[in-house]
Amino acid sequence: MNPVRVSIVGGSGYTGGELMRLLLSHPNAQIAQVTSRQLRGLPVFRSHPNLRGHLDVSFCTPDEVEPCDVLFLCMPHGKASGEIDRWRDVAPLIIDLSADFRLRDPDRYQHWYGEAHPNPDALATAQYGLAEVNRANLSGASLISGVGCNATAMTLALKPLADAGLIRRAICDVKVGSSEAGAEPSAGSHHPVRARTARTYSASGHRHLAEVEQNLAQPDGSALDVDATITAIDMVRGVLCTAHIDTTEPLETKNLWKLFRGAYNDEPFVRIVADRQGPHKFPDPRILVGSNHADVGFAVDERSGRVITFCAIDNLVKGAAGSAVQSMNIALGLPETSGLTFPGLHPA
Amino acid sequence: MSTETITATCPECDATVSFDRAPLNGEIARCTDCSAELEVVSTDPLTLELAPEVEEDWGE
Numbered sequence: 001m002n003p004v005r006v007s008i009v010g011g012s013g014y015t016g017g018e019l020m021r022l023l024l025s026h027p028n029a030q031i032a033q034v035t036s037r038q039l040r041g042l043p044v045f046r047s048h049p050n051l052r053g054h055l056d057v058s059f060c061t062p063d064e065v066e067p068c069d070v071l072f073l074c075m076p077h078g079k080a081s082g083e084i085d086r087w088r089d090v091a092p093l094i095i096d097l098s099a100d101f102r103l104r105d106p107d108r109y110q111h112w113y114g115e116a117h118p119n120p121d122a123l124a125t126a127q128y129g130l131a132e133v134n135r136a137n138l139s140g141a142s143l144i145s146g147v148g149c150n151a152t153a154m155t156l157a158l159k160p161l162a163d164a165g166l167i168r169r170a171i172c173d174v175k176v177g178s179s180e181a182g183a184e185p186s187a188g189s190h191h192p193v194r195a196r197t198a199r200t201y202s203a204s205g206h207r208h209l210a211e212v213e214q215n216l217a218q219p220d221g222s223a224l225d226v227d228a229t230i231t232a233i234d235m236v237r238g239v240l241c242t243a244h245i246d247t248t249e250p251l252e253t254k255n256l257w258k259l260f261r262g263a264y265n266d267e268p269f270v271r272i273v274a275d276r277q278g279p280h281k282f283p284d285p286r287i288l289v290g291s292n293h294a295d296v297g298f299a300v301d302e303r304s305g306r307v308i309t310f311c312a313i314d315n316l317v318k319g320a321a322g323s324a325v326q327s328m329n330i331a332l333g334l335p336e337t338s339g340l341t342f343p344g345l346h347p348a
Numbered sequence: 349m350s351t352e353t354i355t356a357t358c359p360e361c362d363a364t365v366s367f368d369r370a371p372l373n374g375e376i377a378r379c380t381d382c383s384a385e386l387e388v389v390s391t392d393p394l395t396l397e398l399a400p401e402v403e404e405d406w407g408e
Contacts, residue, residue: 257361257382276360276384276401 003030004332009062009087010074012036013183015097015146017048018321019072022292024054026325026339028332029070031055035062047183065090070328073097081119084143093331095324097146101126102211112210129327131336132156132267132294133215138330149319150174151211153241154228156270156294157311160256160263161245162216162224169246172228174206177235177285180315188232195234202230238285239315245307256298256307264296268337269318269326273297273310283312290314291344292322314344356394360384365396 008016011034023029034044036059045052071091073080081100103109106120117123127141128134154172161167181189204227216224264270274297275281283295297310313319329336354367363381375388376399385399
């Protein structure tokens with residue numbers, strides 16, 4: 001078959017770099033153009049040094065983008081929704097990695113983002129790009145939304161129990177790496193602030209909860225009772241969600257095995273990690289660096305009945321570029337794992 | 349000679365644990381599904397329990 005011609009708008013950031021790294025090993029994809037207004041004319045390895053010698057492409061401006069098969073948008077929040085009609089003339093499949101098209105309901109968007117969605121008509125046509133919750137609607141889609149990294153970890157940690165209506169209330173303790181904040185420096189990313197930290201920056205009500213609520217509506221249609229505390233820790237890549245769950249009925253470990261096997265045994269990128277021995281009893285984002293895997297696990301506090309579930313991911317891969325490529329594969333009818341088989345590093 | 353596989357249920361995850369010969373009391377087996385280490389505490393009926401573990405922070 002002819003290669004799938006892929007271009008990336010806003011390719012100087014971390015998610016753009018990860019898309020290129022993944023697409024380079026994709027058997028069906030060919031990277032055509034990558035844009036950056038600030039770096040126009042410079043080779044992409046100026047901002048992604050790991051790609052030196054692997055990708056002979058220089059940044060162009062968005063105005064120079066030519067028609068292609070798939071266009072990834074890696075622009076700041078709010079940009080894609082304003083430009084989406086222009087980009088739809090460029091490619092039959094758009095995958096936007098920002099938060100602009102993640103929430104199906106414009107009212108929900110206004111509630112969580114404090115402003116009306118600028119393009120609700122386009123929003124109505126977007127499909128959420130997390131295969132584990134929306135695979136059936138990705139095939140043949142023309143506009144796919146990327147995922148929130150924290151939302152992905154929370155969703156996959158909670159999904160087996162949520163789908164069974166077993167969650168009365170869930171509190172997610174989410175630990176995150178510095179690359180979540182993107183390639184642009186900020187006060188929070190300044191080295192004396194960010195290094196060796198365990199700094200909570202969102203005690204409750206994080207925006208990604210909107211995605212979790214959307215992904216995991218209760219069987220009766222009501223919203224899941226879920227909150228999260230997000231803490232920056234001394235890690236570059238990775239998200240670890242530890243969910244503390246008050247269940248609607250008592251559960252034993254063997255019940256959790258059944259629920260998690262039922263939810264994930266057929267998922268190519270979700271692994272159950274709930275060992276009783278060794279140093280890796282539960283998911284650890286460090287061994288997922290560069291990988292599209294999501295590792296999930298669980299335990300039961302026998303004293304209180306509280307259930308603890310886990311999900312670890314690489315925020316830039318399963319939490320961004322990897323899920324986007326996985327969605328592209330499904331949308332185009334390609335093997336779902338194409339370009340995504342890197343197993344991670346150990347030690348990392 | 350009988351080649352019948354002997355099986356028991358993993359007390360951790362409910363998976364089937366198979367033995368290609370009759371296990372002995374005190375023998376340690378491993379569940380291939382959840383990787384739990386299991387101790388044979390009875391051979392008739394064949395019964396498995398979770399083997400003792402050493403916690404990572406003991407001694408601290």
